[in-house]
Amino acid sequence: MFRNLAKNTVFYENARMPSPKHILTFPEHLQRIAEGVYLWDTHAEKGRWGEANCVLLVSGASAALIDTPYDEAMTRALQAAAAKVLPPGTSIDTVINTHPNGDHTFGNAYFPDARIITSATNARHLCHEPAPADMHRLVTGSDPGTPLGWYAREKFGHYKYTDLTVTPPTHTFHGNLGVKVGSMGVQLIEVGPAHTAGDVVAWIEPGAVAVAGDVVFQGEHPAHWHGPLSHVVAAVDAILKLNPQVIIPGHGRPMSAAEVQAHRGYLTDLESLIHRHHREGREAYEAACRIIDSGFHADLGSAERIAIVTAVEYADLDGLQRPGAVALAEHAARFAWERREPVAA
Ligand SMILES: [Zn+2]
Known part of the structure; x- marks a missing residue:
């Protein structure tokens, strides 16, 4: 790995398909959202x-981090950015995980002295998540000539999953938990099952900021692994009920309550479409293709994730066990593979 410190850019020497998408540039500065919230x-x-x-x-002399990055290089970049706003002598003593997906938890390992808090349900489901070693095998050991092998390299090949250990929470809770960060009161509210089994939202009342985790996505189609969509809608309603000024989604830029209300409309529209295709007897994959091809929210990225959400919703409608994360990712990979740009010879 080579690091260009001036630009805080990391190049991975073992990336199999060198291309601009394998160069990660991380922000050097945090964005101020409200008093003490970055x-x-x-x-x-x-x-x-x-x-x-x-x-x-x-x-004061206390700091908490809600969700940790996906690998060591990302986490080190975050820590460098955080150091610019932390008062001298202050370190991050608390980590809160909104849910157990690796892109919100793998960085836990780089906060060895912090207490790590999440819901008991999230902690229980940690073992169902693909571990770093599983991700490493997927991006290096799978067949790049198959949809999943190709997709894994395209979307995850630039992260470094070796030398990463899953670091579980040190504190768990059921329902709600009040946490003090210096004099700042933070309410942790369990709103799952929705995106995952035990999603947590953090509510910072003084600034009216809700940190939504992956219950809310901005700019991208969401992938919801647990569902069904009615539960995601209920979780969004729980956030809106707080009357937040700012909602920070799991991915994308901060949103207003009106934007999250519009995202709620996205979820209920998608639910109606999936249920209609199910009633009309179509297979899940065909339903997803039809929804995407109809131009459903075509302005958003990662349209293939609709295939994941559709498969989860169908499992619920059919009373079947929902497929695991890798099996679900295969649905998205298949769509992306079938629609990929032809590679120039
Ligand atoms: Zn995520």
Whole structure:
């Protein structure tokens, strides 16, 4: 790995398909959202995976981080950006995970002295998530001539999953938990199952900021692994009920309550479309293709994720066990593979 410190850009020497998408540029500065609330927004362009938001809370000599980045290089870049706003002698002593997906938790390992808090349901489901070693095998050991092998390299090949250990929470809770960060009160509210089984939203009342995790996506079609969509809508309603000024989604830029209300409309429209195709007897994959090809929210990135959400919704409608993350990713990979740009000889 080579690091250009001036630009804070990381190049991975083992990337199999060198191309601009394998160069990650991380923000050097946090964005101030409210008093003591800062966002590290890594979302650079549409169609990418793993660039999740991290939110730093600072009060007095205490600091908390909501969600951690996807690999070591990303986490080190975040820590460097955070150091610019932390008062001297202050370190991040608390980590909060909104849900157990790797792009929100793998960086936990680089905060060895922090207490790590999440819902008990999230902690229980940590073992169902693909571990770093699974991701490494997927991006290096799978067949690049298959949809999943190709997609894994395209979307995840630029992360470094070796030398990463899953670091579980040190504190868990059921329902709600009040956390103090210096003099700042933070309410953790369990709103899952929605995106995952035990999603947590962080509510910072003084600034009226809701940190939504992946219950809300901005700029991209969401991938919801647990569902069904009615649960995601209920989780969005729980956020809106807080009357937030600013909602920080799991991915994308901060949103207003009106924008999140519009996103709720996206979810209920998608739910109606999927249910109609199901009633009309179509297979899940065909339903997803038809929804995407109809131009459903074509301005958003990662349209192939509709195939994931559709497969999850169908499993619920059919009373079947929902497929695991890799099996679900195969649905998205198949769509992206079938529609990929032909490679010039
Ligand atoms: Zn995410």
